[in-house]
Amino acid sequence: MAAFGEGIRQLYQGSAALHQGSGQLSSTGTALIGGLDTMISGMDSLHQGLVKFDEDGIQELSDLTGTDLTSLANRIRALKKADGRYDNYGGICEGASGNVRFIIETDEIKAE
Numbered sequence: 001m002a003a004f005g006e007g008i009r010q011l012y013q014g015s016a017a018l019h020q021g022s023g024q025l026s027s028t029g030t031a032l033i034g035g036l037d038t039m040i041s042g043m044d045s046l047h048q049g050l051v052k053f054d055e056d057g058i059q060e061l062s063d064l065t066g067t068d069l070t071s072l073a074n075r076i077r078a079l080k081k082a083d084g085r086y087d088n089y090g091g092i093c094e095g096a097s098g099n100v101r102f103i104i105e106t107d108e109i110k111a112e
Contacts, residue, residue: 079102082102086100087099
């Protein structure tokens with residue numbers, strides 16, 4: 001009878017521990033679901049950002065350079081070479097030195 005009583009007591013303690021663990025598992029599962037929702041939202045934002053980067057960055061560069069970067073590199077080299085040829089706009093005194101910088105104007109960048 002004493003062994004049976006001890007077994008019942010251990011069964012009760014085990015059941016109480018199981019009940020407490022089930023509660024922890026339930027609340028942790030809820031937190032996990034919340035974390036997954038946040039992760040999914042973040043992944044969606046990342047995807048939208050990558051699509052925008054592709055459209056506004058990569059595609060624009062691709063349109064500028066053509067099928068490869070060689071034409072862009074050639075354009076930059078030609079511009080740099082032309083920049084080195086000029087040391088004044090309208091004439092310079094003998095023995096004087098000058099410096100000319102080219103400024104490239106582009107369309108305005110609009111904040112979104």
